[in-house]
Amino acid sequence: xxxAMACRGTQADVTIRDARSARRPIRATASGExxxxxxxxxxxxxxxxxxxxxxxxxxxxxxxxxxxxxxxxTDVELRTRWxxxxxxxxxxxELVLRRALRAGYPARSYLVDAKRVEQIADLDNxxxxxxxxTPDVLRQVxxxxxxxxxxxxxxxxxxxxxxxxxxxxxxxxxxEDVNNHTNLGSIFRAVAGLGVDAVLLSPTCADPLYRRSxxxxxxxxxxxxxxxxxxxxxxxxxVRAAGFSVLALTPAPDAVPIQHLEPDQRARAALLLGAExxxxxxEAMDGSDVRVVIPMRRGVDSLNVAAATAVACWExxxxxxx
Ligand SMILES: C[S@@+](CC[C@H](N)C(=O)[O-])C[C@H]1O[C@@H](n2cnc3c(N)ncnc32)[C@H](O)[C@@H]1O
Numbered sequence: 001x002x003x004a005m006a007c008r009g010t011q012a013d014v015t016i017r018d019a020r021s022a023r024r025p026i027r028a029t030a031s032g033e034x035x036x037x038x039x040x041x042x043x044x045x046x047x048x049x050x051x052x053x054x055x056x057x058x059x060x061x062x063x064x065x066x067x068x069x070x071x072x073x074t075d076v077e078l079r080t081r082w083x084x085x086x087x088x089x090x091x092x093x094e095l096v097l098r099r100a101l102r103a104g105y106p107a108r109s110y111l112v113d114a115k116r117v118e119q120i121a122d123l124d125n126x127x128x129x130x131x132x133x134t135p136d137v138l139r140q141v142x143x144x145x146x147x148x149x150x151x152x153x154x155x156x157x158x159x160x161x162x163x164x165x166x167x168x169x170x171x172x173x174x175x176e177d178v179n180n181h182t183n184l185g186s187i188f189r190a191v192a193g194l195g196v197d198a199v200l201l202s203p204t205c206a207d208p209l210y211r212r213s214x215x216x217x218x219x220x221x222x223x224x225x226x227x228x229x230x231x232x233x234x235x236x237x238x239v240r241a242a243g244f245s246v247l248a249l250t251p252a253p254d255a256v257p258i259q260h261l262e263p264d265q266r267a268r269a270a271l272l273l274g275a276e277x278x279x280x281x282x283e284a285m286d287g288s289d290v291r292v293v294i295p296m297r298r299g300v301d302s303l304n305v306a307a308a309t310a311v312a313c314w315e316x317x318x319x320x321x322x
Pocket of ligand 1: 248249250251252272273274275276277278279280292293294295296301302303304305306308
């Protein structure tokens with residue numbers, strides 16, 4: 001696979017001036033977010049650097065092997081087989097790649113629309129090269145029209161273990177076989193915003209760092225710790241042994257309505273959710289403490305898994321101090 005992604009190279013390398021003179025400086029806000037500073041703002045966040053020229057390597061040949069990381073991005077099967085073993089992932093769009101940098105992921109390279117180079121001119125790219133190409137070359141390399149105009153390839157970091165995650169979390173979401181990247185990204189966004197500390201994934205779940213998950217999560221996959229939970233479903237016992245109540249979310253009408261959970265069931269909750277279509281397996285339900293339903297109206301039989309996650313996270317966190 002690596003061989004199939006590697007091709008030949010041509011280039012005309014140039015240097016552009018850093019665009020900070022044309023932009024307002026960037027500083028960290030109290031929440032750790034990046035915002036634009038007023039006059040005199042001097043703070044510097046991880047991934048944002050002081051004024052110096054950015055070397056930009058122009059790419060004119062779609063087969064240039066320096067941009068092999070970005071090849072065939074629309075081929076989900078190929079990418080999911082290739083990215084994790086090679087320790088990389090792709091971020092799309094300026095906001096998302098800035099979030100990855102702030103979370104401490106090291107960039108391998110950037111690939112941008114030549115007209116948008118200045119958008120990332122203030123980044124501390126370390127040793128990561130910046131490549132620029134026309135929209136047509138970008139499309140030929142990636143397989144799609146890169147309308148956000150900015151891509152970056154990052155190095156993955158070692159994942160924590162489930163035990164590490166459980167040792168510090170108060171509330172977690174556990175997913176069984178959720179292999180749709182859009183749902184996964186939405187779930188991470190809901191988890192981050194609604195007071196859940198971490199996500200545990202059964203071994204057959206999709207990769208949270210796949211490009212679409214990263215984009216749909218708006219970069220929250222970088223903020224929420226996650227780990228693989230296995231062997232599945234026996235490892236649910238590990239979650240219970242760590243002091244969590246495992247709440248199996250199911251649309252079954254005879255399950256306990258979520259708003260009627262006892263205080264001790266809510267105190268340290270592990271919300272267990274299943275995939276579209278099949279839902280939770282019998283074995284996973286058997287590994288839980290209680291089956292829980294979000295009651296619905298008008299005869300609707302179930303919610304999308306990301307919607308169900310958001311509702312359940314909100315319900316369990318509604319009394320948290322904000
Ligand atoms: C689309 S549903 C799967 C529907 C499947 N036919 C079933 O019976 O579970 C995907 C997941 O979302 C969660 N879910 C969806 N609607 C729910 C509801 N009303 N109450 C609790 N969980 C729900 C469950 O965890 C479910 O496994």
